[in-house]
Amino acid sequence: MNLVKEVDIGTKTILLIDEEINVREVVELSLKDLAHWDVVTADSPLKGLQKAALIQPDAIVLDWSIGGMDSFMFLTILRNNLETQAIPVVLLSAKARWLDSQILRQYQIVGVILKPFDPVALPGQVAKLLGWNLTLPLPKFDNSL
Template identity: 40%
Template sequence: MSSYTNRCILVIDDEPDLCSIVKFTLERLKSWKILTAESAQAGLMQAETQQPDVILLDLSLYGEDRLTMLQSLKTNPTTQSIPVILFTATDPSDDSLGFDPSEFVGVILKPFNVLQLGEQIIEQLGW
């Protein structure tokens, strides 16, 4: 059995259709448990209570400051050790955005190939 089976992934993205597609695909292709949250508040609550193995975080959550959500996850003792992969159309390597690369383990840029998403997650986490 591979080291990446039986994983729990939290997807925080305000696009319900995208959350549904990611959930359906990763549950079928990888047999992972996929949790979804469509707001920063719901995402923080799920991260705290469910302790997922990784969080896929959209940087453009409606009505949320893109840095606040990431910093909230990284300063909360309950969630600070959960790896975060940025799941976004925004390139975080742009220095003007103010991202600290130590706060996330990788980036998956949108648009993405849904059939390759699981492999991208595995690669970025070294599973």
């Protein structure tokens, strides 16, 4: 008997913006394999802004300390573009501990996941911050024994 919990979120598309290839690969695999979301990656803020406007993802996971553009500048440009202003953003960073609720509200950041993170728990953390219901398939059990 194959037991599966209800899945009510459908396929979501996440835009992951992180310049560190190792982190990008771990986050991408975690979100794809465990949550079954489509993940589009960008290795710079500029590419991220371009992809956000083009693909209109359901959410963005952004490394706070990404190089090439100040994160505040990235968020300002994102929020000032009519095509991207409503896309929710989750920060992924070791350096975002000092962000207070006022800054999070000002830049419409739904939450912060601190590095180091647990790749197995990451999809659940992202879903919770975004207000998505994430239910994963239950493991299969062999009842033939």
